[in-house]
Amino acid sequence: MAIMEKELYEPVRAALERSFAAIGKRTISETGATKGIGNPLKALIPPGLEILFRFLNRKPDIAGYVESNRGNQIFTAEVKRRSLTVQDIYQAKMYKELFGATFGFLIGTEPVAEELKRLLRNIPIILMSAGDYTYHFLALARFDLDSGAFTDWFMNSSETTDPFTHLKSLSF
Numbered sequence: 001m002a003i004m005e006k007e008l009y010e011p012v013r014a015a016l017e018r019s020f021a022a023i024g025k026r027t028i029s030e031t032g033a034t035k036g037i038g039n040p041l042k043a044l045i046p047p048g049l050e051i052l053f054r055f056l057n058r059k060p061d062i063a064g065y066v067e068s069n070r071g072n073q074i075f076t077a078e079v080k081r082r083s084l085t086v087q088d089i090y091q092a093k094m095y096k097e098l099f100g101a102t103f104g105f106l107i108g109t110e111p112v113a114e115e116l117k118r119l120l121r122n123i124p125i126i127l128m129s130a131g132d133y134t135y136h137f138l139a140l141a142r143f144d145l146d147s148g149a150f151t152d153w154f155m156n157s158s159e160t161t162d163p164f165t166h167l168k169s170l171s172f
């Protein structure tokens with residue numbers, strides 16, 4: 001029987017936490033799509049912006065924060081049990097922006113399609129949000145079901161660097 005999308009939330013959440021731990025960062029994350037957003041994460045939402053919960057009938061699949069030299073940094077992640085699409089990018093980007101997340105992840109179970117990479121190379125602003133700079137990004141990746149690891153990263157028109165290598169080099 002095929003794995004349902006919601007069955008991927010916990011393995012992907014755990015893989016994100018392992019990836020941050022591999023660069024020396026502690027994270028707290030939860031599966032927002034199934035359990036909602038807990039109080040530790042809600043406390044990081046800037047005062048006045050908590051009203052966003054009134055307008056969201058759906059939550060990001062995964063939400064959390066990373067402890068860093070710059071304070072706690074929010075991240076969101078969307079998980080898809082298929083190839084990624086432009087519509088998926090805008091959904092992931094919406095959650096990243098609404099939550100004021102520093103890092104956004106869009107994770108599929110298929111390799112990132114060459115056509116999508118080509119589109120993002122030609123129109124890189126699709127992955128960008130107002131206020132993004134060196135530490136901010138929306139990254140796409142494939143989650144390999146067999147190994148439980150991320151492969152085939154794509155971010156900021158770069159296919160060679162996964163976001164965790166990028167963050168480690170910045171010593172955030």
